[in-house]
Amino acid sequence: MFTAKITKIIQETHDVKTFRLERPDGFDFISGQFALVSIVSKKELGTRPLTFSSSPTEKKHLDITVKELGIFTKAMSDLFVGDSLSIDGPRGETLNFDEHVKDDIVYLVGGSGITPFMSALRYAIAKGLPNRFILLFGNRTQNDRIFEKELRQMDVGENITVVDVISCADDPSWTGECGHIDRAMIEKYVPDPKSRLWYVCGPPSMVNAMQMILGEIGIEPEKIKIDKWQLPGKGELKKSGGN
DSSP states (O other): OEEEEEEEEEEEETTEEEEEEEOOTTOOOOBTOEEEEEEGGGGGGOOEEEEBOSOTTOOSEEEEEEEOOSHHHHHHHTOOTTOEEEEEEEEOOTTOBOTTOOSOEEEEEEGGGGHHHHHHHHHHHHHTOOOOEEEEEEESSGGGOTTHHHHHHHTTSSSEEEEEEEOOTTOTTOOSEESOOOHHHHHHHOSSGGGSEEEEEEOHHHHHHHHHHHHHHTOOGGGEEEEEEEOOSTTOOEEOTTO
16 A cells, blocks of 8 residues: 555546556556555545556556546545545456457447556557457547547557447437447447457446347357446445456
8 A cells, every 4th residue: 555646637528537646666557457545635535446547557657537426536526736645456357458468359338437448558559569459438428538539549550449439319410329339339340259358347237238248249258357337325436346
């Protein structure tokens, strides 16, 4: 466990911020891992599991990206540069990615579930890894797309394909995919699905739907890595799946 000072705050969307922290010497983590985070000035709020969104190759800083959803995340949103967080980690194995993973990968993501995979994509680019990635990224509106500009920049070569999906119910200006990620959409964008490693992260209803679809497609269970997000009380977002 260590205390890290906030050195920068990035407003990603109207309700999502990235907190850049000092990274202590000797602290290592793997893309996909998280830490138990507490606010030093508000210890009474307890801890929350929050995922690192920066690449492990960034030796000078750690990024934690947070969506404002309840009491704890609201308190984080009110922090300033110079405030401190207590970091207990790294933890978790479910969504891990590093150079030892040789498969091509599909990410099925809802909302703020993008954070562990952003770390992985940044890591893969920094290391020049040959893995190919397909990201199907579901959001309610265009304005909810976290890391939208950076993901668009990533989707220029052969190794990373980004497919944005929004509800479109009240957005006639949107020309991309509408609705929710479904089997037809997966089959449209993912050739040879049984050869790939699948990562799924988002709210329980979305994750359950993806599990069912992947089973129907015939993906072997050991090729599916899943992390659900749930609300344990007081409106706070929490990771499940044993993490």
